[in-house]
Amino acid sequence: MVKHSGKTLDDAGIKFYTGEIVERNGHLEVDNPTGDGNIDGTTAFEMGALPYVPTSEEIEKYNLQIGQIVDVSWYESNPGTIKIVWIHPDETVETPAEVKSDKAKKSAGNTPKPWTPNxxxxxxIVTGKTVLLVGDSVYADNLRRVTDAYNATLTEVDSIDRERFEAMVEDADMLIIALHYVSHRDSNLAIDLAKAHGLTYATFNQHAKIPFEIALKTAAERYEAAQIKSEEE
Structure with a gap:
């Protein structure tokens, strides 16, 4: 557990979550919680802490870019203290926001950096393939950065209308289900339809790129295994 002056953050009355910088309605927001933190996304949303809109000072000071991973924190007793406190310059390295220079360069149009395949x-396996995303279409453009990095095409469908879904399946090579956006009934229907059409599939639980990429890896491995099995028969 993270310590704060010898206490846990909870003991100190501090809440935080790790999220991703996205662009929505013409401005930057911190959204797409990764699951890290001491408050879940639903609770943060209900109390108005998610999504968090960075101030113009934060955008300039930390040179915020679409796709960056950041930590947002506030005192539970005073939600007005909410601010960005930690910058993750890449997907694995964490750097305190406070050590960044106040003279950081302004964002060059907030153009997201190309995703580097993990x-x-x-x-x-994935190059040239069409990946059908079931649910989470609101964040499809963000997740598309991942499939673009693998030279794949991402299509999406939100509601599981059997006729429409089957039509999209015909053009897909693999299926990824966003369980956090799809009901249990619809996810089961999606899996049944995928099996009926011989489509490999995988699932993920958070609308962030890393969990989606892991699901893509699983779907790709299943796709390759199915191809090998088909050739052997």
């Missing part, structure tokens, strides 16, 4: 071994 599983290059599946690039040959």
């Amino acid at each position: 599983y290059p071994e599946i690039v040959p």
Whole structure:
């Protein structure tokens, strides 16, 4: 547990979550909670802490970019203290926001950096394939950065209308289900339809790129295994 002056953050009355910088309605927001933190996304949303809109001072000071991972924190007794307190310059390294120079360069149009595949071994499998995303279409553009990095095409469908879904399945090579956006009934229907059409699938639980990329890896591995099995028969 993270300590704060010898106490846990909860003991100190501090709440925080790790989220991703996205662009919505013409401005930057911190959304897409990764699951890290001492408050869940639903609770943070209900109390108005998610999404968090960075101040113009924070955007300039930390050179905030779409796709960056940041920590947002506030005192539970005073939600007005909410602010960005930690910047993750990449997906694995954490750097305190306070050590960044106040003279950081302004964002050059907030253009997101290209995604770097964490599983290059599946690039040959996924290249040229169409991945159908079930649910989470609100964040499809963000997740598309991942499939673009693997030279794949991402399509999406929100409501599981059997006729429409089957039509989209015909053009897809693999299926990924966003369980956090799809009901249990619809997710089961999606899996049944995928099996009926011989489509490999995988699931993920958070609307962030890393969980989605892990699901893509799983779907790709299942796709390759199915292809090998088909060739052997």
